[in-house]
Amino acid sequence: MKPLPLNLSQLVADATTDFLKVHKFKVEDKAQQALLEMGKKQDAKIQQQIAGGKLTADDLKAGLVKFLEFAMEVAQKANSQSVGDDTLYRALRDNCPAVPWC
DSSP states (O other): OOOOOOOHHEEEEEEEEHHHHHHHOOEHHHHHHHHHHHHHTTTTHHHHHHHTOOHHHEEEEHHHHHHHHHHHHHHHHOOOOOEEEHHHHHHHHTTTTTTOOO
């Protein structure tokens, strides 16, 4: 059975919700939009890996939660109370290739 195409918007929303349940650390709307834009740039690669069985939506969501945790650490070091798009980009730079769509 062929996997269904991945809904990146829903995936980012679900990963953010899972992150917030555990961490209670604000994720700005700009950060969620940045995650979505990063994912869109890698969409064909992600869809190919899912179709080939190398990646699942659950794996990808877990990776995004981990990426938000990396970004939270960056934000905390900067004495910020939230994850913003700037902290996402710094976390990406510092943690690539651990990020799902780096």
